[in-house]
Amino acid sequence: MTLHPTIARVTDRIITRSRATRAPYLERMAEARARGPARAHLSCSGQAHAYAASGADKDRLATTTAGNLGIVTAYNDMLSAHQPFERYPGLIRDALRGIGGTAQVAGGVPAMCDGVTQGEAGMELSLFSRDVIALAASVALSHATFDAAVFLGVCDKIVPGLVIAAQAFGHLPAVFLPAGPMESGLSNDAKAKVRQQFATGEVGRDALMKAEMAAYHGPGTCTFYGTANTNQMLMEFMGLHLPGASFVTPNTALRDALTCEGARRALSLSALGQSYTPVCDILDERAFVNGIVGLNATGGSTNLLIHLIAMARAGGIVLDWQDFSDLSGVTPLMARIYPNGLADVNHFHAAGGLGYMIGELLAAGLLHPDTKTVAGGGLGLYTQEPRLISDTLTWTEGAAQSLNDKILRPVSDPFQASGGLVRLAGSLGTAVMKVSAVAPEHRVIEAPVRVFADQDDVKAAFKAGTLTGDLVVVVRFQGPRANGMPELHSLTPLLSILQGRGQKVALVTDGRMSGASGKVPAAIHVCPEAVDGGAIARLRDGDILRVDAVQGTLEVVTPGIAERPAATADLSAHQTGLGRELFATFRQTVGAADSGASIFGG
Template sequence: MTLQSRVLQVTDRIVARSADSRAQYLARMDAARRRGPARAHLSCSGQAHAFAAAGPDQAALAGGSAGNLGIVTAYNDMLSAHQPFERFPDLIRAAARASGGTAQVAGGVPAMCDGVTQGEAGMELSLFSRDVIALAASVALSHNTFDAAVFLGVCDKIVPGLVIAAQAFGHLPIVFLPAGPMTSGLANDEKARVRQQFAAGEVGREALMAAEMAAYHGPGTCTFYGTANTNQMLMEFMGLHLPGASFVNPNTDLRDALTQEGARRALALSALGNAYTPVCDILDEKAFVNGIVGLHATGGSTNLLIHLVAMARAGGILLDWQDFADLSEVVPLLARVYPNGLADVNHFHAAGGLSYLIGELLGAGLLHPDTRTIAGQGLARYRTEPKLRDGLLVWEDGAGHSLNDKILRAAQDPFQPTGGLKRLTGSLGTAVMKVSAVAPEHHVVQAPVRVFHDQDAVKAAFKAGEFTGDVIVVVRFQGPRANGMPELHSLTPILSILQGRGQKVALVTDGRMSGASGKVPAAIHVCPEALEGGALARLRDGDVLRVDAVAGTLDVLTDGVADRDPVAPDLSANASGMGRELFAAFRDHVGRATDGASIFGGR
């Protein structure tokens, strides 16, 4: 199948834009590759420190002939998605030994949950935790005693942070090992219904708690298609997972077999063998285009419009939101997974999952088939599914057709002809919107604004009955420089109630919404942010905005707004508490959302 012309055009544009920075990056990786792991060049004392606690692996490590695998883990038992990683080091060590190698836990990285911190002060550390994770993973690998690595991480900021670190150590082969989604619990639409009832005062906290516990009930990733599961899709589309590994449930024989095979594969890809495949050769411009295509085809998380930009820049690849917008015009939406539909990721996986989706997109000429992957055979290998046959892990062809066309569709019969994410530009700046779950009649909203400086004030206005007509809720000073760019997902229930009453309603903010952004149109990541003097800082109650996801525009219709002085807010309340005082340097040096909202490279 010939590659679609728009995919070629966008790829060529990214290659040209990135030529200098990519060449500099690859030169650094080549120099690191030539130096190789310094294990054998360490002093005897240095080696003794590194191997002292390795037990039965000490002799192999001291001999220097066996491949040594570094494990970087985001394990904690507070996050359901990461709790299964408790067992992974033992599985990985056993697999490495069986292959004649060794494995050591190189270090841990923090992993926080946006679900726990929604609406709380801790959410203001969430985005910055991505860069902390990159720094922590780099410290873990800085001992330079590893021939390859496996990264254990799943959730919202963890995978992007680990990818940024992987790019810094791009001369190493690195395999990402997921934990898988929890088994299905309370249906996501029922959970959302109870949340709305609670927000409206129709049920009490006891009913809300019962619903939430029934939804989030065991180990594994949350089952809706938010940022965590979008991350897993990306790692498969971009060739850093084993084929079909993303959505196998935790603590199953198949999951354990995939974990051990991932460890073996990482060692096989090291420079000690004949299949040396470093990360810098996998994560090229084509791989990132494939990731963006997957994001659109699945209606993935808006957070990835920030994370993918930051992930790519760590490897010298310069993405911008126009690349996303141009690809969205030609990539059809092929999946309906909550909040874009009623199914969860387990239903999606059962209906054919990523193997079917990748096959459809390859057949339509929408993916680069010739990217390098850890599987070693290009992206076509990812059309297969892992199975256990007589205790052996094998890969077999998938069904070749959707097993449920309410969840997965063929490229010639999509849910909608364009992707699930839109870029908006206009007199208010630039923003993004997830449209895959928004009904067509809500794609354009023109209404007066109510302006707020935090989400608690929005909730108070709702409880006071102040939202009686069509309204665009503006929540400003929520950008990365102002307070770390928290998600505002806790506003979803009340905005949904207003929409359900027949009011035209939208959200506009320089903050983030959520990977679970749903049926209410939300123009988010507005840039420049209000603290930089962006147009958001000049709005007043009653100004009229037009949010148009059809035309891709975001405009102030009231005259004279640009001539006003920007509001100067008091942000002192965001400066301390829950560790926020320790992140002042991050707020001072973070880049714009359009550049990945990263501290690396600054503004």
């Protein structure tokens, strides 16, 4: 199938835009690979330190040229998605010993749960944790004793941070090993209903707690299609997972087999073998375009509008929000997974999942088929699905058609003709909106604004009954430089209630919403942010704002706001406590949301 002209045009535009930064990056990677296997350059003393605790593997590390795999892990047992990683190092070591290789845990990286910190002060460290993870993973790999790496991570900032680090060590092969989603519990729709009932006082905290525990009940990723599961989709579309690995549940024989094979595959791609495939060769401009197409086709998390830009820039590739919007315009929305529908990722996987979707998009010319992948071939291999047949891992042809058209549809009959993301631009600045769950009648709103500088003030206004009539709720001083850009997902139930009462309502913020943003239109990531004197800092209660996701505009209708002084806010309460004082340098140096909200420049 011929590549769709928009896919080709946007890819060429990214390649042209990135030339000045991509070429020097690839030169650095070529220099690193030319030095050969890293641990051979260490002194005898250095090697002795590195191998001292390796037990039975010590002699093999010191005297042979068998590959040594570095494991970078985000394991902790507070995150359900990361608890299964506790077993992975042992599985990996045993698998590699069987082929004469070795593995060491190179280091751990922090992993926080946005579900725990949602609406709390700890959420102000969440976005910055991505860059901390990249730094920590780089420290782990800096010992230069590894021929390849595997990265164990799933959730919101963790995969993006690990990808940034993998790009810094882009001369090494890398395979990402997921843990998989937890088994389905209480339905997402039922959980959301209880949350709304609690917000209006219809049920007490005991009922809310019971519902939440029934939804989040075991090991694995939360089953709704938020940032964590969007990350897993991206790793498959971009060729860093084994085919079909994303949504196999934890602690099963198939999951373990994929983990072991992923480790073996990582070593097979090293410079010691005949199939050298470093990360820098996999994550090229085409791979990022494929990832953005996947993001749109699945209605994925808005957080990736920040993370993908930061991930790409770590490899010298420059993306912007217009790329996302243009690709969204030609990418059909093929999936309905909560919060865009009632199904969870397990239902999506059972209906045909990523393999079916990739096959459909390839046939329509909407994906680059010839990208390099850790599977050793192009993206066509990712239409297959893994099976354990007589205890042997093999891949068979995936679903040729959707097994549930309420969850997954073909390109020829999508849920909507365009993808789930829209860039907005106008006199208020630039922003993005996820529209895959927003009904067409709610995608344009022109109404007076109510301006807040704290999400708790919005909640207080809701409880006081003052959020009346059609309105645009503006929550500012929530950008990366102000307070770390926390998600404002805890506002979703309140705004949904207002919308359900028949009010036209939208959210506009320089903060984030979350991977679970849903049916209320939310213009998020507004740039410039309020703390930088952006137009959002000049709004006053009663100003008329037009939010138009159809035309892609974000306009202040009230005249004369440009002449007003920008409002300021007392942010001192956000500077200390829960470690926030340690991140002052991050707040001072972080870039804007539309350039990846990164401390690494760009």
